[in-house]
Amino acid sequence: MGKAQWNNLDDNELERTLTESIDELPMEDVVENVVPLKSAMLYVLAGLVLSSVVFSFFKLNYILPTVGAVLSFLGYRKLKSENKYFSACYAIELVSLIYILAVLILNTMTLGTDVHVKNVLKVISHVMAAVSVVGVLCLWLALRQVQKKAGLEPGAYAVLALAGLYALVGLLAVFGYGSVHLITMVIAIAVFVILIRAIYKLPRELDEAGYLVRTSRIIIPDKAIVIAVLAVLVTGGACGYMFGNGYRMSWSIRDDVQQGTDVEGISESLIRQGFPDYVLNDLTAEEIASCGGAVNVLTQNKNCDNGLQFTDVAVQVQDADVEELWIIFHYFRWIEDKKPYGAEAVQIWTTDHEIQEGWLTAGEVKGRLMYDKGGVTYTAPYHSMESVTYNRMAWIDRVQTVTDVFGTFSFPKKGENCRGYVSYSTVHTVKGYTFYDFINYTYQESWWQYPVISAYDHRTNGVFNKKPFMTVQNPFSFYFEENGIRQY
Template sequence: MEESFWKQTYEKILIGMGLFGITLNFLFLNQILPFLGALLLFTGFRKLRLENRWLKAGYAGAALKVVITIVNIVIGSVLEREKIYVSYVWKVIVFCGGILPVFLMVCLFLGMREELEKRKAEIKNEVVLHIIIWYVVVTVLAVREYEGWILGLAIVAAYIGILVELKNIAEKLEQAEYVLEEHPVRISDGRYAAGAAILTAAGLLIGYTCFGSYHMAWTTAKETQDSASEEIKAHLLSLGFPEEILHDLKEEDILACKNARQILLNQSDDLLRDGDERLQLDGVAVELEQEGQWKVIHHFLWNGNSGFRGTEAVQINPAYQELNGGWTAQGELTGQVLYDKDGTSYTAEYASLQNEAYDTNQNFPFYGSQQYASIFAEFSMPHRGENCRGYVAYEIKAKESDWWIDSWLNYTHQKTIWQYPVISAAQNRKQGGWLNERVFSTVQDALQVLPEGERENSVGLGM
């Protein structure tokens, strides 16, 4: 026996509601299932929009749910989406997206009740109370950030129970000889679904290409003309400071090295990608005019094409971070990024340069997430730039004598555009580097020198 048009329609709506109640965080199902659910709700309520006011309101709500679902998916391709999340507009979108499933269930119930009343059939209103109670409980648990399994399963079971109640009412309406007429439409459901898919794909493409990396404020690099800076440069070169690194320093860092006492350094040349592209990492320690006070400089240089250019991150575990160590932090973090094009050098500040504490969010059965603190410099390189390079510098002061300067660096490079949701190289490091090899590559290096003048060249270690 062929199913009635009404049964096909309400089953489509209930399946759509069911897909919204499922959260599977693998194979992108947490985006795919809500998208399919939104399309089923829209195409289902579309067939009911001429029946009564409640079902017409459900049609409008379903259309809004499709839009919000597409926006949610596209936002995942935007790197700095946290700035969007804190906006008032986004909070309104989140609220609407959260309440719409409940609104649609209520509209479906009230619409079916109105049709039953036209046919003199009785209907109980308990399902509305069940929907309201369910929504209140879910809201309270969300506010309290509940993560347990017991109540979670109970919530899912209650949601399924509500859908079953709605199905029973739909069957009762069919038994009351309700006939849903199929009205001619200009645009088929398939074309609507294809249009939504194309719109989503276009949004993702724009997000990846236009908002998948940092927007750097590049300006033409200017050579220092100050005579005092030139004298300091000459003095640093006489102590053995690498000339190619010296030319990349800001004037404030050069002036801080006035009357420097000694230079200690290490250099390495590491393969970061599976090709001929080499990343040169250098560490320089400059003892400043005041005895026991040092400026530590970590410099990087791409000798060749770095491949895909998305986000980069320099993570430094500074010398002063060692527990019960012999160093204390002094002053502010400094640094910049540079590149060459057509014989001209360009420079920019880091998108972010700060010393921050972070949680790896690695929750394993036998131990919880780990707390760390590091210096992070985040940036993106231009697509057609050459000799991409930069540095990060910080100052330390000795608490005790005869302590090694032990400063570690992790350089993380994004290898491909293909990741969802988009995260930066720095975020990957903060999450424990679980996307390494597939999306990101990391090289480790260390500056390990003795202040007395012993030079210990360290070798960069690939991760």
């Protein structure tokens, strides 16, 4: 159309001519590739918000940061070709996403409850917190460079302030100031909202300046990335629950033999005095020999509704150096088939656990575990058997420091007649004092829990029964009268 024809067109004809000259509007992804800053920054800001929000209900404290990391990664993926700082943001978000996925999967394994692993993860979490601050600083530098190219005054100080806020919160967490005043928390949230709102306006300023951000070539679509992340989580979590939800035990075929004239004679004498034969058959020859010359044998049986059976035995033995030496056995077994889930624990409150008068524990608490399979008996030591000092809630606002003996273990999924015992020696130092001790058995009733914690962690957290855990308590006590020993 010539110049004269253009000049003779009125406004309506001009609009119609321009509309007809364009076949169709560009595709949405084409427009996004030309000016991707606004949409990409929306992803990044959404990621920052979700990663900063902490809700402890419905597992949102795990879900929201994961979604936030994915969104930030997708946003920076589109901008990484614009400048080196956006590339650094992309690399940092990739590392952060890998870290989050690894922690989420580790939370399905008992390995994550190991104290050494916890310490390593604590250090890594502090490092990742510092890395997140560096990531926000890189975002600030990236936006300043874009502003400079667009002919605007480099600023984006809201991003710099956000990095400072992140650093302040991180330092408070590291140095143990996690509990802050409500007013301080409200102020921090208000500042965060103001900064996010200010950052949200930056892409609009660049659009108004007419600057077009160079986009990266996207080969793998966003949907494929999201599906891949979900696949990694589902696969890793399933493997964690199936293969990593329990302690690694040193099971071996039982090869200790209770032979020898002395051992057989002691066993016969103990059985005549009431020592249960099924308990005696699982003891080692050394343990049986330690009961030689038994003066008294006291037993107690308890069958629980869940299929767990306790048998407690107290043996008073003659000792040249000690007037009243007793050997205590706490034996437990599953008389009904059960599916072992996760990491179990027994907690032993010895007779001098709270009152150090009348009775004194002599030596360490020992024991072992057993199960049958195909007519063969397998045995293993406890994964750990140690005295642990920890803090627990005694009352609503009172913390109590206690020391307990814990034995941790896991039974195999296909084991039969799963059982075990603990034993220790104690001395009756003052006549008239009642013997009183406890064994607490904590186990999982189902496989589902997230994050996975062990029965030991459950008990040391000061919680008695909280799904999926169940604790069965078994007290054992007896006292002395003029005409003999009585049991409660």
